Amino acid sequence: MTDSTQYSAMERPVITVQQGKLQGIFEDNVLGSRYLAFKGIPFAAPPVGELRFKDPKPPASWEGIRDASKNADVSIQLQTLPFSSIIGSEDCLYLNVYIPHNIYRTTRNPVMVFIHGGAFLVGNGNDINKRPDYLMAKDVILVSINYRLGALGFLNIGHEEVSGNQGLKDQVAALKWIKENIEIFGGDPNNITIFGVSAGGLSSHLLMMSPLSKGLFHKAILQSGMAKCFWAIAENAEDKAFKLASILGNDSKNPSEVIKFLQTIPANNIIKAQYEVFTPQEARIANIPFGPSIDEKSTKPFLPYPLSQLFDNEIDIPVIVGCTSHEYIMFVKDTTQETLDTTYADLEVYVKKFTNLEDSKKIARLTEKVKEHYFHNKPPTKENIPSFIRCLSDIAFSIPVKSYVNDQRKKKRAPIYYYNFSYVGNEMNNTKYILNEMPMIGASHTDDMAYLFYQPIYKANDLEPPAIGTKDRDVLEILTTMWTNFAKTGNPTPAVDEYVTTIWPPATADSFNLLDIGDTLQLLTITDHSIFEDSEDL
Template sequence: MAGHVVNVKQGWLRGTTMSSTVGGSYIVFKGIPFAASPVGNLRFADPHPPEPWTGVRDAIQERSKCIQIDGVTSTVDGDEDCLYLNVTTTSLKGSRPVMVWIHGGGFMVGDGSLDSYGPDYLMKTDIVLVSIQYRLGVFGFLQLDHEVVPGNAGLKDQVAALKWVKDNIAQFGGDPNNITIFGESAGSASVHFHLLSPLSKGLFHKAIMQSGVTLNPWIDCTTSLGPAHLLTATLGRETTDPHEIVEHLRKVPAEKLLYAQGEACTPEDKFHFLVSFRPCVDDKSQQPFMPKLPQDLVENSVDVPVIIGYNTHEGILSLMETTEKSPLELLQDDFEIAVSQDLIAKDPSKISEVAKEIRDFYFKDQEITKEMINEYVQYYGDVHFVNGILKVVEYHQRRKGPTYLYRFSYDSPKSLVKIEGVEGAAHTDDIPYIFYSARFSERLKLEPNSVEQTISDRMVRMWTDFAKTGNPTPQIDDLITVKWDPVTRTDKNYLQIGAELSAGVNPNPEVQELFKRIFDIVNRQ
């Protein structure tokens, strides 16, 4: 293992060389601290600058993921001390485009590890890759609508990581003036938050959003003190005083806090993937990350080149949720649960009319049984993902910077979230074509000359060409066979990414018409 040494603002770091699964090797620096450890009195606080060190610090082992409950074993995984990032590069010399990956996981789980998001495919393209961690669940998103804990610590962790990248990435052969942030699901919504936040301005130059924006209903940034008060009471202290709450919760063992955080989640919240502790308006902060609701900021988002898109069957995700009743049974019992809050925010009294519109469109007059699973998947994906993403695209149609829209449609038999009897590209199905996953290497292996290998080659090239130039298809050839046009003021041009590439205009027009009818119902006097 060769040693590579760089000097960042906090001190010297030693990295190592790793062999790539696709041939060749790359240099990696693992577990670099970009903020102080958020423990003790720094639990729930905004991130503090990292401590400097003397001598050469080894950056050859990854550090722990942020503390969370493992979805498979229901046991505690990770650590509170988790504000670290990884940098992979092919050379410490030169000045190459930088891509910063923000992982998904509903702001509750996930990590930026090389096991989950291996850089092997991206390292073929001469970019520098950074993957970051940020506090999750109550640790990152407790909010008390008060300056003592205004909220969004997890998103401010991401800002701290971006500042670190801007300050130090030149030492790794990266160009601090050409940084692309990209993410999937909650990571994608995070990217959109950075397009809106005053704290993130100037820290990046391009953005890629895969299956998530701040206008999706599972974000819902309205401020609610209920979860914090309920959590505090569950953990033995009846008080609504913000100072007392923080003092009490900072003394509770991390594991106990973690298990208690789910107590405030209702079946309705679970149905809509609304977690109790999530991004919010933090206008009581001395430095607000989100001074207003996203819908009030989206029109004036940072005007940089953007790729944005979704998978054709995002709704398969909701079938993975374990609740006493299946999602289809919940709908059959009370269809009004189908209406997410964002659809009726202007006039909640219209919920019955909106519910009827949704039911007529997706389910006609039929009973909602297991036989309606494909209709349910389409409903769920459109309401919880597609509608918000296309709304953001409409705002971007009025901007100068190019916005490239895509639909990912490849239905892989290797999907990690495949449900029997349900076809289509599920939530997260796009990730294995960009990242090598050591964790699922047998299941997701790309066979040479396969359709999957071609899809991966195409996506890696388009994503990295975009990072380099702001244009995902600067060159048409045997691999990239179609020019990807940005949206215009009048047309939502898009690229369909399946077994083949194909260009289209205005995806899902009937779905867009449905949401226009719902908008008219809710805004009708």
């Protein structure tokens, strides 16, 4: 660093980024020591008024010293747990930078950029529910970002004025800001790793494919979400845009008229109405009314071609990719017979979405094979809820991830590390039991997050981190060590230590390696095939 960008010696350090001066704050780490936080940093102009639905614009400069000790607003959304009230604001394009105390005066530190999940409808990158404490013990700089969600972030009306993927372009804008400014914080602009879970993992993968994000990052970690998942790309995006306008009172089919109309509607009304564009079946299966779409009509498209073509243009960087052992536990809403019957009847739709088959006879045959393989052709009952979870976890997550790794390992490109997170511990007590009715059978969707981030929302009974010597603490150390090793060097296990006891080799053309992260670390070699891979109908 030059003298002009040195951190101040006072308790509230001040640094200078391109837009002006920022004053951060030291915070205590639950694992001990401290870290320096700069919060609520604008990386783009507020997307309000005429900028609603538009591509992000550069942030304005400011005079004086901007207080960066508090979180800025999150993207406007329906509050989870339960969906009862609206939180956040359209003015949401802010990011947060966290620097471990022991490296904040040093330079060229590895940078990890966290992209939050939430089905592109909810969630945020602020540290209210996901604090960076665990990663701050591993000598990396962490940046967490916010981006537009729902219809405000993904409306695609098939016109260059509003062509979708605004939220993904927000992520690009954040990455550009990080690339241009992170050196001031002590970060290395040439060693940036993006990572996320669920929609955050998918976002990271789509960033690998987009021509807009080339050169902005150097490694990626895709957790429980990537572009081969059937839910990755929104279907009938233009129809849903017009349907949203109709629900809100405008039946025009003229894109320009609809855009102008929707720019006059209170954001709260749009957030409430966006859930109504789905049929009941679409709501059960797709769950993402407004998400990523092919935006070839944009003047600056994020996804200019179909995914099949974009896979071929994916940037060649080291990747960690995987999922949890029983992803679908999170999505079990209830265990009534009516719900079980409905889900069983929906299997044919899941199969169609997963395979992209159009031949109804082939879809029917494959659906019968699914019912035989997972349910032994028995009617759905509470006793075979684990079969539902295994089946839908495979279709929505596990098989697409495995297929992607299988494709990539044969190309002899940059290393790809494949994992399965199967550990069931005490940190994620929100999904430890399915509706408190049956014991946990494996790791649910997002359970791995509890060992990367300190999440006080899930620790109502004991706010302390896992104690040293417990299995939960072992897994915390294993996951944060491997993830940050990868960010530092591109290799999650350059050496073994007291926690990481196994070298994790990448999947290669010669060896389809998988690391199972459970009670112990187990290196496996994949040899089995799914019923979809073995089916003559595909």
